[in-house]
Amino acid sequence: SFPWGQKSSCTVADRSFSIGTIGEILQALASAPGGRGLAGRLSSRLLPVLVAGVKDRDAEVRNNSVFGLGCLAEAAGPIIVSDYPMMLSVFSNLLAKESDQKVIDNLCAALSRMITSNVGAVPLDQVFPALVLNLPLKEDLEENKTVLTCLDVVHKHSPALVVRFMKPIVSACSHVAALKETDEETRKVLVVLLKALVQDSGADFQAAVSSLPAEQQTQLHTLISAS
Helix, strand or coil: CCCCCCCCCCCHHHHHHHHHHHHHHHHHHHCCCCHHHHHHHHHHHHHHHHHHHHCCCCHHHHHHHHHHHHHHHHHHHHHHHHHHHHHHHHHHHHHHHCCCHHHHHHHHHHHHHHHHHCHHHCCHHHHHHHHHCCCCCCCCHHHHHHHHHHHHHHHHHCHHHHHHCHHHHHHHHHHHHHCCCCCHHHHHHHHHHHHHHHHHHHHHHHHHHCCCCHHHHHHHHHHHHHC
């Protein structure tokens, strides 16, 4: 069994570190050969630990637990779909009362991982608005790639839903485009998404872009035409 994170005698630093380590292992399993089966076998032991961590008093423990749950969804894939309703309920409850920005960013990333891994298992009408309305990410900028990948998946799966939230989506894209911290890989994912939006929902996309400040409009147009 996993003693980590269970005893209240554990210091916050211990809980945070052990749960953070679980998250990093799960993230590595997502791309490792045989990782899916292993993550699936571990899921029944890890889920209770991570769900308990989401309710922790300490923001760093909550943050690492949310990250771990998102990575578990990504690594275990279809094996964990039966736990999706419980996980979504845990995230929804946390999102309603969370005040720590990094935790909110990680909630967006975890929801994105769940959607990207199993888009058909998520009630998008309920979950997608909560995700989009908490964008752009403000502190955990490394997760922009995760979120943009998810937006692309939802656009392919439920284009009408993306059109409904085109304005906040375009605004979030513009925010990522302007960040000097945005790496090359994230930019590539951003361009793929922008081009798909132009191609499939051109009028709605242009309307959303035209509501941005002039400088941001130019930046997005340049990004789309340059690549």
